[in-house]
Amino acid sequence: MDLGFILRLASSKAIARCSHKEKILDEWQISAYGPFRMRLDFLPRPGQLDLPTLWIHGQDDDLVGRKEMQAAAAATGGRLETIPDAGHLATLDQPEYFADLAAEFLGQQ
Numbered sequence: 001m002d003l004g005f006i007l008r009l010a011s012s013k014a015i016a017r018c019s020h021k022e023k024i025l026d027e028w029q030i031s032a033y034g035p036f037r038m039r040l041d042f043l044p045r046p047g048q049l050d051l052p053t054l055w056i057h058g059q060d061d062d063l064v065g066r067k068e069m070q071a072a073a074a075a076t077g078g079r080l081e082t083i084p085d086a087g088h089l090a091t092l093d094q095p096e097y098f099a100d101l102a103a104e105f106l107g108q109q
Contacts, residue, residue: 047075053076053077054105
């Protein structure tokens with residue numbers, strides 16, 4: 001799966017929603033996106049999780065910093081893994097690496 005494929009899927013969904021006179025974006029997207037609106041802070045919430053957690057971070061992620069990922073993992077008592085040669089979409093950049101991490105983590109549970 002490449003970026004072009006993802007963009008075609010997103011465009012197709014937007015066109016379909018528009019043809020049904022629906023908003024192209026969901027309400028949470030409308031209120032969250034934009035140059036001065038992307039202020040989603042879920043950092044206080046992970047501590048509410050009462051289950052094992054695996055946090056995945058792309059080594060080259062420019063959108064979410066390593067410190068934020070470390071804080072989320074620490075708040076849950078979870079495990080943080082960094083995927084090399086991957087950006088914000090680490091699961092798409094390195095799908096096999098991610099699958100191995102997930103299988104190993106789930107095998108421990």
